[in-house]
Amino acid sequence: MRPPDLPDFKHPPVSEVVLGVQFSNPAGYTQIRAGEVWGLFKGSYPQVEEYMPLAPVFETFGPQAPTMRTQLSFVDGTLHDRYWFLSEERDELIQFQQDRLLHNWRKVGDGNNEYPRFEPMYQRFKDELTALERYLASLEAQTLQINQCEISYINHIFVGQVSSVKLSDWLNFVNFGNINPEGVNLSFRETITNSMGEPSARLICELNEVMRSDGDKAIALSLTVRGAPKTASIDSALQFLADGRSVIVKRFAELTTSEAHKIWGRK
Amino acid sequence: MRLRGQTLPLSEPPRDAKGQLVPHDHQDILNDDGLIRRIPIHWVVPDEKSPTGRRLSSEAFEMSSAEMGGGMSLDIEKLIVETGKDVAAHVTPHPWVGAVRVTAGLLRGYALQVGYSPQLDNPYHAEAWGTLSKKTSKKIRLASTWVVEIEGCSLEA
Amino acid sequence: MESCAAFSSFDTTTTGAAARRMPGLERLPLKTAFVIQHDWTEEVLVRLSELMQLPVGWDGYRAKPLSRENAVFALSLLSVVMDQSKPLPSIVPTVSGSVRIEWHTLRGDVELRVNRPNSVHAWFSCVDEEEEPEVDLTFDFKIVSAWLDEIKGTNVAIERAAA
Numbered sequence: 001m002r003p004p005d006l007p008d009f010k011h012p013p014v015s016e017v018v019l020g021v022q023f024s025n026p027a028g029y030t031q032i033r034a035g036e037v038w039g040l041f042k043g044s045y046p047q048v049e050e051y052m053p054l055a056p057v058f059e060t061f062g063p064q065a066p067t068m069r070t071q072l073s074f075v076d077g078t079l080h081d082r083y084w085f086l087s088e089e090r091d092e093l094i095q096f097q098q099d100r101l102l103h104n105w106r107k108v109g110d111g112n113n114e115y116p117r118f119e120p121m122y123q124r125f126k127d128e129l130t131a132l133e134r135y136l137a138s139l140e141a142q143t144l145q146i147n148q149c150e151i152s153y154i155n156h157i158f159v160g161q162v163s164s165v166k167l168s169d170w171l172n173f174v175n176f177g178n179i180n181p182e183g184v185n186l187s188f189r190e191t192i193t194n195s196m197g198e199p200s201a202r203l204i205c206e207l208n209e210v211m212r213s214d215g216d217k218a219i220a221l222s223l224t225v226r227g228a229p230k231t232a233s234i235d236s237a238l239q240f241l242a243d244g245r246s247v248i249v250k251r252f253a254e255l256t257t258s259e260a261h262k263i264w265g266r267k
Numbered sequence: 268m269r270l271r272g273q274t275l276p277l278s279e280p281p282r283d284a285k286g287q288l289v290p291h292d293h294q295d296i297l298n299d300d301g302l303i304r305r306i307p308i309h310w311v312v313p314d315e316k317s318p319t320g321r322r323l324s325s326e327a328f329e330m331s332s333a334e335m336g337g338g339m340s341l342d343i344e345k346l347i348v349e350t351g352k353d354v355a356a357h358v359t360p361h362p363w364v365g366a367v368r369v370t371a372g373l374l375r376g377y378a379l380q381v382g383y384s385p386q387l388d389n390p391y392h393a394e395a396w397g398t399l400s401k402k403t404s405k406k407i408r409l410a411s412t413w414v415v416e417i418e419g420c421s422l423e424a
Numbered sequence: 425m426e427s428c429a430a431f432s433s434f435d436t437t438t439t440g441a442a443a444r445r446m447p448g449l450e451r452l453p454l455k456t457a458f459v460i461q462h463d464w465t466e467e468v469l470v471r472l473s474e475l476m477q478l479p480v481g482w483d484g485y486r487a488k489p490l491s492r493e494n495a496v497f498a499l500s501l502l503s504v505v506m507d508q509s510k511p512l513p514s515i516v517p518t519v520s521g522s523v524r525i526e527w528h529t530l531r532g533d534v535e536l537r538v539n540r541p542n543s544v545h546a547w548f549s550c551v552d553e554e555e556e557p558e559v560d561l562t563f564d565f566k567i568v569s570a571w572l573d574e575i576k577g578t579n580v581a582i583e584r585a586a587a
Contacts (some may be wrong), residue, residue, distance in 0.1 A: 003465030024493060024540065058541055062565040099493065147493070147541040192487040199564050228542045228563050305484035309475070312514040314528035324516045324526060325535055331486075332520035332539070340485035340519075363484040392485070401535075401547045401558055 010265030020102035045085035213264030288308030298372030301344035
């Protein structure tokens with residue numbers, strides 16, 4: 001159920017949404033069984049592609065800013081490919097590797113496929129997580145031990161002649177004055193705290209120029225909330241994603257201008 | 268059947284319906300019996316307070332995770348002796364560089380169970396089960412003695 | 425190529441980390457505990473990689489090598505508490521495939537046992553304090569940094585002269 005106080009837009013500039021969880025390697029699972037996992041979703045996701053796996057990532061908090069994301073490059077011989085299970089239209093996909101499950105929706109082709117909104121995506125991801133957990137429990141008595149969750153919204157806030165765009169028309173936190181930068185790459189992080197003032201997640205905001213699949217350039221504003229759920233369960237992970245979505249939508253409204261909101265049809 | 272003075276074999280330890288060993292306190296492991304803990308080089312750490320500049324990590328006296336049985340592995344000294352083997356040589360083939368000794372009574376004094384847990388490749392294997400606080404772990408370390416000493420590594424600090 | 429947001433956006437701002445690195449300084453003799461500036465990251469990465477390559481049974485019994493997820497979590501933990509003024513940690517493998525991170529100085533000790541990601545048992549001891557707190561931490565390690573500040577090296581010779 002959408003929280004009633006959440007900013008809402010008729011035509012949000014969202015280009016991609018990702019819901020994801022990371023979990024400890026399940027007992028009894030090896031890569032040879034990836035085909036069985038695909039079998040859980042093949043009806044709706046009949047296409048498959050293979051990619052390099054994603055390294056584990058954890059949000060931690062302390063006095064030092066986590067500017068370093070040194071990835072362990074050591075290959076221990078047990079890396080599992082990352083599989084994409086794609087829908088027929090290729091606008092929705094499940095990403096799977098032995099310690100990850102993600103669900104992506106994205107604009108494809110001419111970009112006219114409508115964003116299905118969070119609630120249906122949430123429900124689909126819940127069903128997919130439940131199906132995966134049930135399958136893994138058939139290998140050995142276990143539940144998914146989820147240790148990180150991530151929700152991302154990638155917004156193409158301006159499409160077209162990006163060299164001519166005045167970012168301060170769209171974004172509240174950027175003003176180059178008379179400077180016309182050739183390219184913009186900006187990122188910042190914010191610690192999200194709970195009601196007791198303790199860190200509970202991290203918001204990562206990135207602004208950069210991207211090349212879209214239709215060949216146009218765009219200014220992309222990506223907002224990601226990442227962190228550990230309260231417990232390792234699916235329910236707790238889903239709650240994290242729902243809370244993360246609220247943070248992202250509110251921040252998006254705060255970071256963008258009222259003129260931009262009119263164009264996107266803020267309700 | 269055991270001959271007089273013969274310890275081996277110890278009586279079979281208790282197992283559950285699936286044949287898995289159950290944590291227990293074994294009556295044939297007496298309080299005075301020595302228990303050997305193998306020390307790999309990875310458990311030697313620098314410590315400015317140590318008289319030698321190095322000491323044993325607290326990890327040397329820690330329990331394994333629940334999924335690994337939750338116990339602390341040891342070798343039963345008297346079983347090794349009874350088979351005619353040299354204890355020091357038996358517990359420290361490369362890469363295990365050192366070994367320390369405690370008594371079963373010392374561990375039981377800290378409310379730990381000491382049980383018999385023979386393995387296919389180690390018929391002398393024992394385990395200790397229970398909760399080890401930091402203070403208790405430190406006391407056990409300080410009460411242990413070297414069987415095979417690691418040069419420059421203190422048990423104190 | 426169709427774009428698709430990947431989980432785990434790699435942080436591309438590595439120049440910040442490179443700018444903080446200083447040439448390694450030679451270790452001073454034991455007992456002369458000055459505040460040492462160093463780059464801890466290289467040593468920690470080498471050590472973690474080493475522990476991931478340990479064979480099963482490395483302890484003489486049934487110990488597992490360090491798992492990838494525990495290695496990355498340990499690194500994430502250190503990245504938010506360490507700076508160049510903190511003493512270098514010792515990283516010790518546990519039999520369950522994780523690590524204990526330890527600091528032992530003249531002034532005290534800090535030990536962190538990583539059970540699994542988001543589950544760390546922490547212990548602190550300092551010459552100035554009688555209490556030895558033991559706490560369970562998840563992903564907030566502010567207190568660890570404060571502990572390290574209490575035990576980090578000072579000029580022992582000056583302290584002794586003042587005594």
